[in-house]
Amino acid sequence: xxxxxxxxxxxxxxxxxxxxxxxxxxxxxxxxxxxxxxxxxxxxxxxxxxxxxxxxxxxxxxxxxxxxxxxxxxxxxxxxxxxxxxxxxxxxxxxxxxxxxxxxxxxxxxxxxxxxxxxxxxxxxxxxxxxxxxxxxxxxxxxxxxxxxxxxxxxxxxxxxxxxxxxxxxxxxxxxxxxxxxxxxxxxxxxxxx
Amino acid sequence: xxxxxxxxxxxxxxxxxxxxxxxxxxxxxxxxxxxxxxxxxxxxxxxxxxxxxxxxxxxxxxxxxxxxxxxxxxxxxxxxxxxxxxxxxxxxxxxxxxxxxxxxxxxxxxxxxxxxxxxx
Numbered sequence: 001x002x003x004x005x006x007x008x009x010x011x012x013x014x015x016x017x018x019x020x021x022x023x024x025x026x027x028x029x030x031x032x033x034x035x036x037x038x039x040x041x042x043x044x045x046x047x048x049x050x051x052x053x054x055x056x057x058x059x060x061x062x063x064x065x066x067x068x069x070x071x072x073x074x075x076x077x078x079x080x081x082x083x084x085x086x087x088x089x090x091x092x093x094x095x096x097x098x099x100x101x102x103x104x105x106x107x108x109x110x111x112x113x114x115x116x117x118x119x120x121x122x123x124x125x126x127x128x129x130x131x132x133x134x135x136x137x138x139x140x141x142x143x144x145x146x147x148x149x150x151x152x153x154x155x156x157x158x159x160x161x162x163x164x165x166x167x168x169x170x171x172x173x174x175x176x177x178x179x180x181x182x183x184x185x186x187x188x189x190x191x192x193x194x
Numbered sequence: 195x196x197x198x199x200x201x202x203x204x205x206x207x208x209x210x211x212x213x214x215x216x217x218x219x220x221x222x223x224x225x226x227x228x229x230x231x232x233x234x235x236x237x238x239x240x241x242x243x244x245x246x247x248x249x250x251x252x253x254x255x256x257x258x259x260x261x262x263x264x265x266x267x268x269x270x271x272x273x274x275x276x277x278x279x280x281x282x283x284x285x286x287x288x289x290x291x292x293x294x295x296x297x298x299x300x301x302x303x304x305x306x307x308x309x310x311x312x313x314x
Contacts, residue, residue, distance in 0.1 A: 118200030126205045130212070154216035161208045169197060 026064060026072045033060035033080035041088060052156055054163050055129055061107060062121050062128070062171035067178060070111040077107040098139040105135030121175060122168035129164025130157045229266045231259065233298045242266060242285070242302070252296025259300065266300055268293060
């Protein structure tokens with residue numbers, strides 16, 4: 001009698017946990033993305049390609065895609081641009097338009113690529129990084145009203161793919177840690193949403 | 195899950211594709227390196243990548259334009275104060291040589307790679 005009651009309560013508790021965990025995970029990753037984005041914004045520009053960044057905040061987006069799927073990745077990826085732009089005062093400026101276009105391209109591409117079998121988050125992140133740069137250059141060309149800046153795009157994409165792979169492997173280590181933790185919890189009788 | 199074989203191929207292919215497209219885009223982009231010659235008889239476009247010399251018919255006379263080493267200058271003009279000749283050779287996108295009495299304006303087209311904003 002007492003055991004059935006206990007397990008029924010367990011069931012409610014695990015259901016509550018199951019529904020709140022994606023929210024908590026997404027929120028933590030969004031915070032991480034913003035922190036990494038702001039940190040990187042305060043670093044000096046790269047020597048050879050001052051218009052490129054490593055894109056460390058994409059670590060959080062890749063992790064969100066792996067753990068929470070496309071919707072969590074979209075919230076983290078787009079939400080990060082909005083929040084960081086608010087914090088740096090760039091919101092609704094041309095810079096914001098470029099960043100938002102890049103983020104939208106990146107998240108969409110990573111979601112598509114993540115459905116391709118045989119690719120790990122390293123591959124997703126590389127593709128996302130390339131898409132981010134392409135999106136930004138398209139936005140820049142539209143804003144400038146001339147396609148001239150696109151000349152800079154191919155070398156930038158080549159560099160960005162390598163940066164993306166580095167970011168992807170960093171994300172990879174976070175993903176496997178979290179997944180291990182969730183697997184252990186399931187072993188202890190907890191739940192593992194997605 | 196470590197980096198897979200698929201990742202290696204995929205990342206390599208992306209870099210290769212970007213590098214392959216580079217020359218195509220670069221040539222298309224620098225095609226904007228032209229000078230736009232506006233005169234009373236109309237507008238014409240001249241490439242700065244090949245040296246050339248030509249005469250533009252102005253309102254009060256002729257304007258001799260010289261294209262050399264990617265720059266454009268006015269060699270000789272039939273105007274009183276020769277401002278256009280003294281302007282010298284220009285090559286930067288947006289730069290212009292104007293011979294106002296003749297109604298001839300030469301502007302460099304193309305997009306300078308100069309930063310207005312930097313994405314941070």
